[in-house]
Amino acid sequence: MNALIALGKRAKQAARVLACQTTEKKDAALAEIAQALRAQLPAILRENARDLAAAAENGMAVSMQDRLRLDEPRVQEIAAAVEQVIALPDPIGQVIGGGNRPNGLKIEKVRTPLGVVGMIYEARPNVTVDAACLCLKSSNVCILRGGKEAIHSNTELVRIMREALEAQGLPAYCILLVEDTTRASAADLMTLNGYVDVLIPRGGKGLIQSVVQNATVPVIETGAGNCHIYVDESADLEMAVCVCDNAKTSRPSVCNAVETVLVHRAVAAQFLPKLAQKLAEHQVELRGCARTLALLPQAIPATEEDYATEYDDYILALRVVDSLEEAIEHIQTYSTGHSEAILTNDFANAQAFTTRLDSAAVYVNASTRFTDGGEFGFGAEIGISTQKLHTRGPMGLNELCSCKYIVTGNGQIR
Amino acid sequence: MNALIALGKRAKQAARVLACQTTEKKDAALAEIAQALRAQLPAILRENARDLAAAAENGMAVSMQDRLRLDEPRVQEIAAAVEQVIALPDPIGQVIGGGNRPNGLKIEKVRTPLGVVGMIYEARPNVTVDAACLCLKSSNVCILRGGKEAIHSNTELVRIMREALEAQGLPAYCILLVEDTTRASAADLMTLNGYVDVLIPRGGKGLIQSVVQNATVPVIETGAGNCHIYVDESADLEMAVCVCDNAKTSRPSVCNAVETVLVHRAVAAQFLPKLAQKLAEHQVELRGCARTLALLPQAIPATEEDYATEYDDYILALRVVDSLEEAIEHIQTYSTGHSEAILTNDFANAQAFTTRLDSAAVYVNASTRFTDGGEFGFGAEIGISTQKLHTRGPMGLNELCSCKYIVTGNGQIR
Numbered sequence: 070m071n072a073l074i075a076l077g078k079r080a081k082q083a084a085r086v087l088a089c090q091t092t093e094k095k096d097a098a099l100a101e102i103a104q105a106l107r108a109q110l111p112a113i114l115r116e117n118a119r120d121l122a123a124a125a126e127n128g129m130a131v132s133m134q135d136r137l138r139l140d141e142p143r144v145q146e147i148a149a150a151v152e153q154v155i156a157l158p159d160p161i162g163q164v165i166g167g168g169n170r171p172n173g174l175k176i177e178k179v180r181t182p183l184g185v186v187g188m189i190y191e192a193r194p195n196v197t198v199d200a201a202c203l204c205l206k207s208s209n210v211c212i213l214r215g216g217k218e219a220i221h222s223n224t225e226l227v228r229i230m231r232e233a234l235e236a237q238g239l240p241a242y243c244i245l246l247v248e249d250t251t252r253a254s255a256a257d258l259m260t261l262n263g264y265v266d267v268l269i270p271r272g273g274k275g276l277i278q279s280v281v282q283n284a285t286v287p288v289i290e291t292g293a294g295n296c297h298i299y300v301d302e303s304a305d306l307e308m309a310v311c312v313c314d315n316a317k318t319s320r321p322s323v324c325n326a327v328e329t330v331l332v333h334r335a336v337a338a339q340f341l342p343k344l345a346q347k348l349a350e351h352q353v354e355l356r357g358c359a360r361t362l363a364l365l366p367q368a369i370p371a372t373e374e375d376y377a378t379e380y381d382d383y384i385l386a387l388r389v390v391d392s393l394e395e396a397i398e399h400i401q402t403y404s405t406g407h408s409e410a411i412l413t414n415d416f417a418n419a420q421a422f423t424t425r426l427d428s429a430a431v432y433v434n435a436s437t438r439f440t441d442g443g444e445f446g447f448g449a450e451i452g453i454s455t456q457k458l459h460t461r462g463p464m465g466l467n468e469l470c471s472c473k474y475i476v477t478g479n480g481q482i483r
Numbered sequence: 484m485n486a487l488i489a490l491g492k493r494a495k496q497a498a499r500v501l502a503c504q505t506t507e508k509k510d511a512a513l514a515e516i517a518q519a520l521r522a523q524l525p526a527i528l529r530e531n532a533r534d535l536a537a538a539a540e541n542g543m544a545v546s547m548q549d550r551l552r553l554d555e556p557r558v559q560e561i562a563a564a565v566e567q568v569i570a571l572p573d574p575i576g577q578v579i580g581g582g583n584r585p586n587g588l589k590i591e592k593v594r595t596p597l598g599v600v601g602m603i604y605e606a607r608p609n610v611t612v613d614a615a616c617l618c619l620k621s622s623n624v625c626i627l628r629g630g631k632e633a634i635h636s637n638t639e640l641v642r643i644m645r646e647a648l649e650a651q652g653l654p655a656y657c658i659l660l661v662e663d664t665t666r667a668s669a670a671d672l673m674t675l676n677g678y679v680d681v682l683i684p685r686g687g688k689g690l691i692q693s694v695v696q697n698a699t700v701p702v703i704e705t706g707a708g709n710c711h712i713y714v715d716e717s718a719d720l721e722m723a724v725c726v727c728d729n730a731k732t733s734r735p736s737v738c739n740a741v742e743t744v745l746v747h748r749a750v751a752a753q754f755l756p757k758l759a760q761k762l763a764e765h766q767v768e769l770r771g772c773a774r775t776l777a778l779l780p781q782a783i784p785a786t787e788e789d790y791a792t793e794y795d796d797y798i799l800a801l802r803v804v805d806s807l808e809e810a811i812e813h814i815q816t817y818s819t820g821h822s823e824a825i826l827t828n829d830f831a832n833a834q835a836f837t838t839r840l841d842s843a844a845v846y847v848n849a850s851t852r853f854t855d856g857g858e859f860g861f862g863a864e865i866g867i868s869t870q871k872l873h874t875r876g877p878m879g880l881n882e883l884c885s886c887k888y889i890v891t892g893n894g895q896i897r
Contacts, residue, residue, distance in 0.1 A: 435891070439890060457597050460885075461886055461888075473876070477849070482729035
């Protein structure tokens, strides 16, 4: 814990310096970071190779090894993402409310940094640069605690970024890495009250639940996405096939991919075979209720657990429902509150679906895959909140901010 | 825990019903509540008398007994506060952002209820009605867990409010009371994940820290207020005496009262005796640094601990500083991030103070006592956030809300 407290103190000091920097200064540091990442490609690849060698030796799954791997195009992508952050508006200092009070006090509500943002994440080294740069632009100091699998890559990336900060006259301590990757260091970060203003976990369900259960600092719960599409009686079925296919197969591993499609019984016989035919192109495994099985002999029976599962894979649960009401009840029962869509041409049904369902994003006639900071126009995101406190949905620069009230007067008393 | 889970399930069901109610319906229920509180005054006073009798028997401090006491004027005040909530704008459904995306998707960001709001609080029964009615107006179900000292009063107030809800066709379960006032029930409420969307503690430091340390549900930390006023070299000293006196003595027990006054050395000799003379009218005890003691023989020496203490009493810490810089450093060291004021006529100093200090409210030439939902124009407040996640400062109806994105298209895929 002592090591983390020392880190926390440095973070608080750096946060005070960073809070007062101009946009120009922060953007210059971001540009320096992008350039340095490109310039120091060989060093990055060398350290990444050490992580990859250890991963292979420890028998890491091939798909996980792929997430860990950096190569020239990926580093170029990371650097380009940093440059995109430069182009985004600086949220700090934006006046987001206020006015004059009857007694003559003037109140301004102003965006401020959160302060110190802790990130606990797993094997993807690109998160290290993404998170650090979004924090930098929003004047937040970050304390990064990545997985042990990526420790050599992360250490190198942080070294490069910190050199770039110093070259631009900013404190290196604006970007902090927890070098100890044991469970103990994660536990310490979760209870670093007084130093960490918010902790954002990014990774699998186990990681996120561990943070929610054990943290005493404020947390934003991210990522769990058991998303649904309801194909209403009045849906354009050709569009529905296209949207369901896109939501399932364009990138099954992400949290905004659809996991269950609900179909109104009046169109099930017409729709389900078409959907199954389309999904067969990607060998999607179908798991359905009894009425689905009657229409799709290739499907296997879905259990209660299937409906509660975020597959993140080429697997789709199906259920035929009698009504919009039944679809809403199903979603209320199983949803994680991420993204749900109705495909319909019925105005009242669209209205009921979007009003009654309480998820971060509710769609009419579009794919759930749009729940994403880039697609929403935020430019970039640090995660997708599935809790209701602070914010919901994609978290961009504005969502990395707090606020304060500046109140000016001429001697008012109460 | 089972009793709390049962309560949590009812709360979730009620939250779905409440989320879809019109403003008219909610306002009618609030009017019914106000009327019922007035009509059932004798029953309220009878149950409150039981709490007061137990309090006297248990030797509760007289000041605490006073906070517990209800009488006709106080019940009238409580009912009037309910009617003020009717007059406030309904935050639910307000469109707070959005626009069209290049691909034709239309995104609306809409205010939604948080869902289920847990409140853990101490002996003041008025909080029961205040919290329930602010939650009702913002379509949140509340789970109230008051102190055992007020259990008879709270049970009666909740019974009356629930009858009023039912009379207006709303589920009684929109207002829930945890009748078990043991520590175990508080602990259960703190870990009611999946049912409680946010938990707001209101009370002393011990209560708030216990919630922060033990809750696994999202928490808003409230109320700690070690507030400062810095009297700059250029301050209007007459105004400064008036503002410091107001900030200390108008209501010393509340969180926005000032606890330490810092004075620039150039004006200390002129200012401190005047301030001491004014504060003597309220027998305020003064604790000061060595330079203060040299000017005010009646003051006693201040320790490091004094500067860190929220007295909530007729006690004021004083310190003479060499510069604005030293004042800012002192505040950064000891502040709880609630409210700080500078009294100055120097523009650059005012700017530096408000920019560099990171508290919920920073004032120029006004009393810290204005950090209050009513004074800020929010109409009412459920507490004052001193954390940076979700919101800072007074929490009114808007701050009792989350948001969701409603996205409409015509078949967009990604």
